[in-house]
Amino acid sequence: MSTGNPRPLISVDSHVVEPKDLWLKRLPQRFQHQAPQVQSTDKGDYFVVPNTGMPPKPVGTEGAMINTKINGVITRATGYRFEDQRPGAYDPAARLIDQDSQGVRAEIVYPGWLIVHSIPDFDLKVACVRAYNDWLFEEFCAHDxxxxxxxxxLPVGDGPIEPAIEEARKWAARGAKTFLLPQSVPGKAWGDDHFEPLWAALEEIGLPVGFHQAAGQVAMFNDKTTPGVFWTTAIGNKISLGWVFMQLVYGAVPERHPGLRFILVEGGIGWIAFQLNTMDHMFTDHHRWTVPELALKPSDYFNRQFWATFEDDRPGILTLPMLDEKRLMWAGDYPHTEGNFPFAQEQVAHDFQGVDEATVAAITHDNAIDLFGLSIPALTRA
Structure with a gap:
């Protein structure tokens, strides 16, 4: 665990693990038979969304983590009872203690049960998202x-776009700093006309919009016949954020809405330089065939309207000479097993070897203040 005077950090991608009875308490009665919940078996505790056809998911895969270091190597073990999780996963007071131990001044908090975005019944999904937002802001985040x-x-899927717009306006009016969309909506691309009223409303509201990997699923990375399907899905989810970027750019969403700001959350940054270079190359060679017609190169849209987050990406840091540092932000991913708690300071020191202090401070702290408009002083540097 970090000691002494740690580097101040802001994590732009952390998670909460929702109470096991959140939806049992907050969903309208007509949805109670499908309320997401934790069920205990002799093999462990599982997240389930009953009567929907969705498979159960072990609690441990959502962040029931204990990190230890053996011979200098971080090992991660997950408990499979809800109560075995680190208290900071669901207790805001305990979360702040863990933040302090890592030098984390603030966190952007995303859901733990990202599977809620995959609920097939649209009305149930809308009800679940509304209940989650109410709990998140009224109970968990209200602590500090x-x-x-x-x-x-924002609830999007096989249904009208109005509920998503309503949630966006509701929480913007109540002081929210950012929104969450899934990485994909089956059968729809982000440039489809279906989403146009949402983009117009979000541009008017003016808050940044994050697409989080593993919220929703990308079919090409969810092939149950592929060996090692867990790994192909987990890695494919991250890769898919480059696909999200392409859908938005080639769907002309940033072209039509230059005031929108997008965040590609938990996909790392090592892919960005290669993808922008390739997309720019294709634009230069083939832009006369592009439909809809784009006024700018893909990299111009990225450097104007996109940000990306990472928690452990030394290869991505090595591509910094080809990127705009203002578009990159560090994340702790607490309390997930892929995160770096309780070794955030060590991970930052490793990833940023040889990088100047001003750049490190921007990526691990100041860029988040600028993007989200946080009431936290920027770091002062000599």
Whole structure:
């Protein structure tokens, strides 16, 4: 665990693990038979969404983590009872203690049960998202809104776009700093006309919009016949954020809405330089065939309207000479097993070897203040 005077950090991608009875308490009666919940078996505890056809998911895969270091190597073990999780996963007071131990001044908080975005019944999904947002802002983040900064989830899927717009306006009016969309909506691309009223409303509201990997699923990375399907899905979810970027750019969403700001959350940054270079090359060679016609190169849209987050990406840091540092932000991913708690300071020191102090401070702290408009002083540097 970090000691002494740690580097101040802001995590732009952390998570909460929702109470096991959140939806049992908050959903309308007509949805109670499908309320997401934790069920205990002799093999462990599972997240389930009953009567929907969705498979159960072990609690441990959502962040029931204990990190230890053996011979200098971080090992991660997950408990499979809800109560075995680290208290900071669901207790905001305990979360702040863990933040302090890592030098984390604030966190953007995303859901733990990202599977809620995959609920097939649209009305149930809308009800679940509304209940989650109410709990997140009224209970968890209310403990310290300056440090626990919730991302308001927007319900999108096989249904009307109005509920998403309503949630966005509701929480923007109540002080939210950012929104959450899934990485994909089956059968729809982000440039489809279906989403146009949402983009117009979000541009008017003016808050940044995050697409989080593993919220929703990308079919090409969810092939159950592929060996090692867990790994192909987990890695594919991250890769898919480059696909999200392409859908938005080639769907002309940033072209039509230059005031929108997008965040590609938990996909790392090592892919960005290659993808922008390739997309720019294709634009230069083939832009006369592009429909709809784009006025700018893909990299111009990225450097104007996109940000990306990472928690452990030394290869991505090595591509910094080809990127705009203002578009990159560090994340702790607490309390997930892929995160770096309780070794955030060590991970930052490793990833940023050889990088100047001003750049490190920008990526691990100041860029988040600028993007989200946080009431936290920027770091002063000599």
């Amino acid at each position: 809104p300056a440090r626990l900064i919730g991302a308001a989830a």
